[in-house]
Amino acid sequence: MRDGTIGRAPPIDWRRRAPYALRERGSNRRPASGRVKRRGPVSDYFELHTWWSTILAAVTWSIIFGALVVIPFRRSPEAAQGWLLLFFFQPFAALVLFFFVGNARHPKWRQERIKSVPSLVKRASLEIPDAATDVASELEPKSRTAARLVTALGQLPCVAGNTVSLDADYDRVVDRIAGDIENARHHVHVMFYILHDDEAGNRMLSAMERAVRRGVKCRLLIDAVGSANDRNAIIRRLAGTGVEVHLILPLRFWNRATRADLRNHRKIVVVDGRIGWIGSQNMHRMEYEPNTFYREVMARVTGPVVLELQSVFIGDWYLETDEDLSSHDIMPPPADTEGEVRAQVLPSGPDHPDSRIDTLFTDLIHSATERVVLTTPYFIPNEALSLALRTAVAKGVQVTLFVTSTTKSVFIDQAQRSYYDELLSSGVELMLYRERFLHAKHLSIDADIAVIGSANMDRRSFELNSEVTLIVYDAGVVTQLRRIENDYRSKSRRLTAEEWAGRGFFTQLAENAMRLVSPLL
Structure with missing residues (x-):
C-alpha cells in the first residue's frame, strides 16, 4: 500500500535490547531480546556455591598435601599409611583427630619433666648391691644378648638373687596383694591403670588404710582415664586417711594441658622394697563388665628386681608430683635368703622415649630356636613383629599365638583378624581362648626366657602407653608359664587355615578396611 506499512518490520525499540549491565547503570538502552534479565536468588546461590566450592577444594x-609432608616424619610406615589414608578420605575430621592424638609426645611442660626420669631411675637403681647386678655375662649367649638389649633400652641391669612366682588365679592374686600390704612395715607403693572401689579394689584399699594407721607410708597412683569410673570416689574415700593418692595425667585442656591418648598402663605393687607385683591384672572384680570375666597372670617377685620396680614407681611419682622419693629408706638391701632367679625390668613408653618394648619382642622371637608362645588380648602387630613370627616358623620354630575369641571392640576384632590369614598360611598355630576374656600378656621363648608385663601386642602399647615388663632368664619360671599356657590350650579352639579361608566376602572386606587403619587403633 501507499502508506508503506505493508511488508515493513515494526520499529525497533533499542532501549529494550540493551544488556542488563547497562540497564543497571541507568542506561537508556534495553536488551535486544526485548526482556529485562533480572538476577534472582537461584543464580545468586549458584554463584556463591561455586565460590565456596573453590575455597573448600583449595x-x-x-x-592433604600438608599431611604428606608432616605425617611420614618420625613415624613407622604402618602408622603413616593409616594417617594418610584417613586424611585422603576425611581431611577435616583427620585434622581434628590429628590435633588431639596425632603425635605420640607429651606437652612441653611434661617433656621437660620427662628428661629427668631416666637419670632418676638410673640413680635409684644404683642402690642395688653390686654383687647382684654383674650377672648378664653369666647367662647363656641368647639370654646374655637379650639382657644387654634390655639394659640398653631401659637402663636397668639384669640382677640375680630373685624369686618369681606366677599366679593366674584372679581372686587369689587380689587376696595375696592385700595380704602383703597387711604385713607392710615401712611403705606401700601401688600403681594401677584401672582401680575400682568394688569388691577387689576395696580389699586392697582397706589394707592400705589399715597400714597407714600402723605408721606405714602408703602412696597410690591411678590413671585418670583408666580409673575414670571410680577415681573421684576413691579420692574422697582416701581423703584424711593418710594414704597419699595422685591421678596420672588428669585431663586438662588449658594450662599444663595433657593428652587423652597417652596413658600410664602399668600395674605395680611394691611393699617395703622387698616384695613386688607386676603383670596384666588391674584392681577390679573379675567380672569387669556384665558377662565378661577376665583371665590374668601376675608375677610376685622378691629380691633385687623389686628395687627396679621401685625405681619405675619413683619415676612415675616424680612425673605427677615433682617429688623425688629416692632414698636409702625405700631401697633396702635384699635379704640373703632370696632365690637364684636372674631377671630385670623394662619400662617403656613416651616417658622412656629410647625404650621400645616391640624392639625386645621382635629380637626375642628372632632368637628362638625351638618354641615361641605369645599371649595377648590385642594383636595388631607392626611389620617387624609380624615378619619375626613368620621367619621363626620358616626356621622350624614352633610358634603359638593365644588370643581371646572376641575382644570388647568390633573394630579391634576386625583389625586383629585381618592378620590371621598371613599367620595361618605361614604356619603359626593360632588358638582362640573361649572360657573368659583372656587379658593376660606374656611371652615364652624356648625353655629359658619368660616375659610378663602390661604391654599388649599393638601400637598403643608400643608407642602410646607407658608400660612395664619383667624379663626372666630361668627355666623354672618358664615351666610355671608353660603350665598356664597348657591350661589355655585346654580351653581354646585351634583356628585352621581351611576354616579361615571359608569366611564370607563381606567379612573379608570389613577386615581389609580395618587393616588399613589398624595402626591408629
Missing part, C-alpha cells in the same frame, strides 16, 4: 588439598 583448603582440602592444602590439608
Whole structure:
C-alpha cells in the first residue's frame, strides 16, 4: 500500500535490547531480546556455591598435601599409611583427630619433666648391691644378648638373687596383694591403670588404710582415664586417711594441658622394697563388665628386681608430683635368703622415649630356636613383629599365638583378624581362648626366657602407653608359664587355615578396611 506499512518490520525499540549491565547503570538502552534479565536468588546461590566450592577444594588439598609432608616424619610406615589414608578420605575430621592424638609426645611442660626420669631411675637403681647386678655375662649367649638389649633400652641391669612366682588365679592374686600390704612395715607403693572401689579394689584399699594407721607410708597412683569410673570416689574415700593418692595425667585442656591418648598402663605393687607385683591384672572384680570375666597372670617377685620396680614407681611419682622419693629408706638391701632367679625390668613408653618394648619382642622371637608362645588380648602387630613370627616358623620354630575369641571392640576384632590369614598360611598355630576374656600378656621363648608385663601386642602399647615388663632368664619360671599356657590350650579352639579361608566376602572386606587403619587403633 501507499502508506508503506505493508511488508515493513515494526520499529525497533533499542532501549529494550540493551544488556542488563547497562540497564543497571541507568542506561537508556534495553536488551535486544526485548526482556529485562533480572538476577534472582537461584543464580545468586549458584554463584556463591561455586565460590565456596573453590575455597573448600583449595583448603582440602592444602590439608592433604600438608599431611604428606608432616605425617611420614618420625613415624613407622604402618602408622603413616593409616594417617594418610584417613586424611585422603576425611581431611577435616583427620585434622581434628590429628590435633588431639596425632603425635605420640607429651606437652612441653611434661617433656621437660620427662628428661629427668631416666637419670632418676638410673640413680635409684644404683642402690642395688653390686654383687647382684654383674650377672648378664653369666647367662647363656641368647639370654646374655637379650639382657644387654634390655639394659640398653631401659637402663636397668639384669640382677640375680630373685624369686618369681606366677599366679593366674584372679581372686587369689587380689587376696595375696592385700595380704602383703597387711604385713607392710615401712611403705606401700601401688600403681594401677584401672582401680575400682568394688569388691577387689576395696580389699586392697582397706589394707592400705589399715597400714597407714600402723605408721606405714602408703602412696597410690591411678590413671585418670583408666580409673575414670571410680577415681573421684576413691579420692574422697582416701581423703584424711593418710594414704597419699595422685591421678596420672588428669585431663586438662588449658594450662599444663595433657593428652587423652597417652596413658600410664602399668600395674605395680611394691611393699617395703622387698616384695613386688607386676603383670596384666588391674584392681577390679573379675567380672569387669556384665558377662565378661577376665583371665590374668601376675608375677610376685622378691629380691633385687623389686628395687627396679621401685625405681619405675619413683619415676612415675616424680612425673605427677615433682617429688623425688629416692632414698636409702625405700631401697633396702635384699635379704640373703632370696632365690637364684636372674631377671630385670623394662619400662617403656613416651616417658622412656629410647625404650621400645616391640624392639625386645621382635629380637626375642628372632632368637628362638625351638618354641615361641605369645599371649595377648590385642594383636595388631607392626611389620617387624609380624615378619619375626613368620621367619621363626620358616626356621622350624614352633610358634603359638593365644588370643581371646572376641575382644570388647568390633573394630579391634576386625583389625586383629585381618592378620590371621598371613599367620595361618605361614604356619603359626593360632588358638582362640573361649572360657573368659583372656587379658593376660606374656611371652615364652624356648625353655629359658619368660616375659610378663602390661604391654599388649599393638601400637598403643608400643608407642602410646607407658608400660612395664619383667624379663626372666630361668627355666623354672618358664615351666610355671608353660603350665598356664597348657591350661589355655585346654580351653581354646585351634583356628585352621581351611576354616579361615571359608569366611564370607563381606567379612573379608570389613577386615581389609580395618587393616588399613589398624595402626591408629
